[in-house]
Amino acid sequence: MSSPDRFIVRAARKDDLDQLYEMAKLTGGGFTNLPPDRAALTEKLERSDEAFSKTDGESANDLFLLALENTETGQVRGTAQIFAAVGKRWPFYSYRINTYSQYSQELDRTFSAQILSLTTDYEGASEVGGLFLHPGERAGGLGLLLARSRYLFIAGHRERFGDTVIAELRGVIDESGGSAFWDALAGKFFGMSFNEADEFNAKKGNQFIADLMPKHPIYMDMLPEAARQVIGKPHPSGRAAMRMLEKEGFHFNNYVDIFDGGPTMEAKIDEVKSVAESREARIACTDAQDGTRSLVATGTLKEFRCAYTDIVERGESEIAIPAETANTLSVKPGAQVRHVAR
Known part of the structure; x- marks a missing residue:
C-alpha cells in the first residue's frame, strides 16, 4: 500500500470519467451522488468544471467534485463533493420527525405520536456528500483526508457557501439492495422499487417526488416495524462517516432522507471544526x-x-x-x- 502522503485531493477533471465510472460500480446502490452511469457522471463532471471555472455570479447550482489521486500511479481512488446551495434550482426534500401530542379530558391522558412531515427546510444550505473511497484504500486515514479537504476548500472559498452545511448519510439497505423504509412509504405511491427510484433520482433529479409524494404527515406508528427501526439510522458502512461528522461538530436534528430514511446531519459552517481551526x-x-x-x-x-x-x-x-x-x-x-x- 502506498503512503498516505503520496495522495492528494484535487478538482476532478473530465478525463477522470472512466475511473469514476469503475468506482461507481463498487458503491453497492443507494449512492445517488456517484451513479454507475456514464451519461450522469459526464454531466456531473461538466457541472463541476463549470463551478470550478466560475469566479463570479450566482452560486446556487454549483457542484464541486473532488478526486483523491495516488500521485505515484495517477489512479483516482476516491471522490467527495460539495454543493454550494441546495433547493435553489429544484426543491430539496426531507422528512422532519415531529412529535404530535393530544389530550383526552375523558381519559385524563395525553397521547403522543411521532410523525414524518415533508419539508424543504434546508433550502439554501450547502451540502457535503458523495464521499466514496475505493475498497482497496480504506486504511491510513484517506477517508479523513477526503472528508476534511472539503472543509478546507469551503474555508478558502467562504463566499461561495451558505451559513449552514448538511450531510445526508445513506440509510439502511438490505442485502438485495432494497429499503424497508421505501417499501413501507414512498413505494406505495410511486409504483417502482427502491433501486429503480434511486437510479431515476441519480440520473434525472427528484422533481417526480414533488409530483407524486403525499404531502400530508405520516404517523410513524402506522408503518411496519422493519421501517420504523431504520428511520434515522445510517447504513452500517456509513457509521464511521457519521462519527467523523460528529467530530466536526455536525449533529442530527430529526431530518431524514425521503428515500431510505437515513439521517441528515447539520452544522453551522463557521463552527465546523476544520473550518474554525x-x-x-x-x-x-x-x-x-x-x-x-x-x-x-x-x-x-x-x-x-x-x-x-x-x-x-x-x-x-x-x-x-x-x-x-x-x-x-x-x-x-x-x-x-x-x-x-x-
Whole structure:
C-alpha cells in the first residue's frame, strides 16, 4: 500500500470519467451522488468544471467534485463533493420527525405520536456528500483526508457557501439492495422499487417526488416495524462517516432522507471544526522534519490541492513543510496555504 502522503485531493477533471465510472460500480446502490452511469457522471463532471471555472455570479447550482489521486500511479481512488446551495434550482426534500401530542379530558391522558412531515427546510444550505473511497484504500486515514479537504476548500472559498452545511448519510439497505423504509412509504405511491427510484433520482433529479409524494404527515406508528427501526439510522458502512461528522461538530436534528430514511446531519459552517481551526500561513521553507501531522491545502478553485504532511510552525503565520510535500502540492517557499492539525 502506498503512503498516505503520496495522495492528494484535487478538482476532478473530465478525463477522470472512466475511473469514476469503475468506482461507481463498487458503491453497492443507494449512492445517488456517484451513479454507475456514464451519461450522469459526464454531466456531473461538466457541472463541476463549470463551478470550478466560475469566479463570479450566482452560486446556487454549483457542484464541486473532488478526486483523491495516488500521485505515484495517477489512479483516482476516491471522490467527495460539495454543493454550494441546495433547493435553489429544484426543491430539496426531507422528512422532519415531529412529535404530535393530544389530550383526552375523558381519559385524563395525553397521547403522543411521532410523525414524518415533508419539508424543504434546508433550502439554501450547502451540502457535503458523495464521499466514496475505493475498497482497496480504506486504511491510513484517506477517508479523513477526503472528508476534511472539503472543509478546507469551503474555508478558502467562504463566499461561495451558505451559513449552514448538511450531510445526508445513506440509510439502511438490505442485502438485495432494497429499503424497508421505501417499501413501507414512498413505494406505495410511486409504483417502482427502491433501486429503480434511486437510479431515476441519480440520473434525472427528484422533481417526480414533488409530483407524486403525499404531502400530508405520516404517523410513524402506522408503518411496519422493519421501517420504523431504520428511520434515522445510517447504513452500517456509513457509521464511521457519521462519527467523523460528529467530530466536526455536525449533529442530527430529526431530518431524514425521503428515500431510505437515513439521517441528515447539520452544522453551522463557521463552527465546523476544520473550518474554525484552520489557519492561513506562508511557506517559509521546505526542510521540515518531525512536525505536527496536518492537512495542508493550497490553490483556488481548479488549482485546489490538499494533502497530509508534517508541518513545523515558524512564528504566527509561517510554516515549514517537507520537500516531498512541496513537490506533491506543487508549491515553493513563499506560497500561501491553509492548514489544520489532523
